[in-house]
Amino acid sequence: MESKLIYHKRNFKKNLPGYLLLAPATIAVLALSIYPMIRGIFLSFMNYNLVRARGDSFQTFAGLENYKKIFVNEIFLKSIGNTIKWTLVNLIVQLVVAMLLALALNQKLRGRAAFRILTLVPWAVPPYIAVMTFTFLYSAQVGILNILAVRLGVVAEAVSWLGNKGSAFWCIVALSVWKGMPFQMVFILTALQGIPGEVYESAKIDGGSAWQIFWKVTLPIIKEPLMLTTVLNVIGILSSFYPWMMTEGGPLYSTETIYTFAYRQAFVNHDFGTASASAVLLFIFTTILTWIYLRIIREKN
Amino acid sequence: MTGKQIKKSIEVLIIYIFLILMVLISVGPFVYVVLTAFKTQEQIYDPSQIIPTYVSFDNFVKVLFHSNFIRYFINSFFVSAVTTGICVVLSVMASYALSRYEIIGADKIKMSILMTRMFPGVLLCIPFYIIMKQLNLIDTHSGLILLYCSFTLPFAIWRTNALFSGIPWELEESARIDGCSRLGAFFHVIIPVARPGLFVNMLFCFMSAWEEYMYASIFINTPLKKTIQVGMKDFVGQYTIEWGLLMTAVTLSLIPVILFFAMVQNNLVGGLAEGSVKG
Structure with missing residues (x-):
């Protein structure tokens, strides 16, 4: 017992420089991420409406009041539905397109490297630049989509795609898929390239069709990295700011997600309490997903 | 056939x-x-x-010489470069400690650092606003740099740690036997071996600060302090958008992005796989 303690003491002394080297980064992470996060959770239980900053109740404990408030807020309720729709559509479309593209790029083709690089371009483009670019493409006056659509006779006259309640959501989905898909694709492609050629050959000899080989051979092998990238992707999609950057949640809140709702409450309506409450709800979702993510990593190691 | x-x-x-x-x-x-x-x-x-x-x-003439574009470009460059500098120094120190010393709870520390990447930005920016106000850092580049470190640092630590863990102990030991001090071995052995990887890490840090929009739009109010992403909005008027100027600004701001892309596109997966989320 005694000797173990001495060992630990000596070990700690030997590793003291390590602790000192680690300290600045740890303090920075604590101060810049952990502390604000805890403070944000506290805020969700406080009266913190800046519009009523002079009132008596400002900065007092509110209990679950903020949570109650958002659950009777019609915009918030609408944003829950939008968030589910946003997440599912984004995830499924990105996954399917990324999978098809990765499978295509995994073939021995001429110019494969060039195709790979060019399809990766959207990933490198800064989000706001992408938003401006797509806003331009969708524009009713100058957008190429309208010019082409009118010329091909799809629509009689130019449509304001982003100003329209029915189409705005899908326009933003298109941008988000365009921007997020390459990340998925590279991830899947790397996993695919890790599969030795013999695996396919023996499957072919057994007489499997391409479809069967995909479901019975390829998919089970890449299952793990696929789950990993999917979880990461969902977290990213839930925290997406595109709906705000493009249409500020509009028109008529048709593109409002929980994320943009929290932003609106905080920086448009200046109510930090309810903003934090809705952000905390979102955080609970991402925490569950993170937990799954960490479990997958741990199993991998 | x-x-x-x-x-x-x-x-x-x-x-x-x-x-x-x-x-x-x-x-x-x-x-x-x-x-x-x-x-x-x-x-x-x-x-x-x-x-x-x-x-x-x-x-091009209008954007380059008759707008604040160049100023925004310099602002963004400054903020991103300082963020990158801080992150590289802190993450190299931390990663050396995590990979070369016996730290109690090292795995837990690494996992918690990775966890912080998953916090929704909007949850953080509300308390950030209050904290920044208390510290008088609203509308300053120093404040923005701190905020940017909050998401680039965890990423940098995680990547650098993976990089250092891949460098065998023996390299360092043989240098020590040859009479190098620990610090000497670090600068003469570890850094040269890790240099290409560190360079890619720096690029990633730089780019994620460069392309950030939400924090910059909330925390910077003075027109001349804007970053390039937020500065784009100058060409978006209340009722009309100056498409020609806006698209020129987009074109110009894509130049550094293309350079970055050319340099990292082969290192994409390593970076993306190790605990990054694009928000």
């Missing part, structure tokens, strides 16, 4: 058509953006000038 060969070539053809379509979707928008940058105001509104028959450099 046998039936089998025909089937095979049809398959290849379909794959090519699919790939070409994907390339058009990926790159096509920018072709149109660049074309627009070279158009006059009239050409932009003229559907017969989709591909301009004559080019004009007016937009």
Whole structure:
């Protein structure tokens, strides 16, 4: 017992420089991420409406009041539905397109490297630049989509795609898929390239069709990295700011997600309490997903 | 040709058509953006000038010399460079400690650092606003740099740690036997081996600060302090958008992005796989 303690003491002394080297980064992470996060959770239980900053109740404990408030807020309720729709559509479309593209790029083709690089371009483009670019493409006056659509006779006259309640959501989905898909694709492609050629050959000899080989051979092998990238992707999609950057949640809140709702409450309506409450709800979702993510990593190691 | 060969070539053809379509979707928008940058105001509104028959450099002159664009570019460069510097120093120190010393709870520390990447930005920016106000850091570049470190630092630590863990102990030990001090061994052995990886890490840090929009739009109010992403909004008026100027600004701001992309595209997966989330 005694000797173990001495060992630990000596070990700690030997590793003291390590602790000192680690300290600045740890303090920075604590101060810049952990502390604000805890403070944000506290805020969700406080009266913190800046519009009523002079009132008596400002900065007092509110209990679950903020949570109650958002659950009777019609915009918030609408944003829950939008968030589910946003997440599912984004995830499924990105996954399917990324999978098809990765499978295509995994073939021995001429110019494969060039195709790979060019399809990766959207990933490198800064989000706001992408938003401006797509806003331009969708524009009713100058957008190429309208010019082409009118010329091909799809629509009689130019449509304001982003100003329209029915189409705005899908326009933003298109941008988000365009921007997020390459990340998925590279991830899947790397996993695919890790599969030795013999695996396919023996499957072919057994007489499997391409479809069967995909479901019975390829998919089970890449299952793990696929789950990993999917979880990461969902977290990213839930925290997406595109709906705000493009249409500020509009028109008529048709593109409002929980994320943009929290932003609106905080920086448009200046109510930090309810903003934090809705952000905390979102955080609970991402925490569950993170937990799954960490479990997958741990199993991998 | 046998039936089998025909089937095979049809398959290849379909794959090519699919790939070409994907390339058009990926790159096509920018072709149109660049074309627009070279158009006059009239050409932009003229559907017969989709591909301009004559080019004009007016937009470039206006954006470069008669707007705040260059200023925003410098602001963004400054903020991103300082963020990168801080992150590289702190993450190299931390990663050396995590990979070369016996730290109690090292795995837990690493996992918690990774966890912080998953916090929704909007949850953090509300308390950030209050904290920044208390510290008088609203509307300052130093404040913005701190905020940027909050998401680039965890990422940098995680990547650098993976990098250092991959460098064998023996390299360092043999240098020590040859009479190098621990610090000497670090600078003469570890750093040269890790240099390419560290460079890519720096690029990633730089780019994630460079492309950030939300924090910059909340915390910077003074026009001359804006970053390039938020500065783009100058060309978006209340009722009209100056498309020619906006697309020129987009074109110009894509130049560093292209450089970055050319340098990292082979290192993508390593970086992305190790605990990054693009928000």
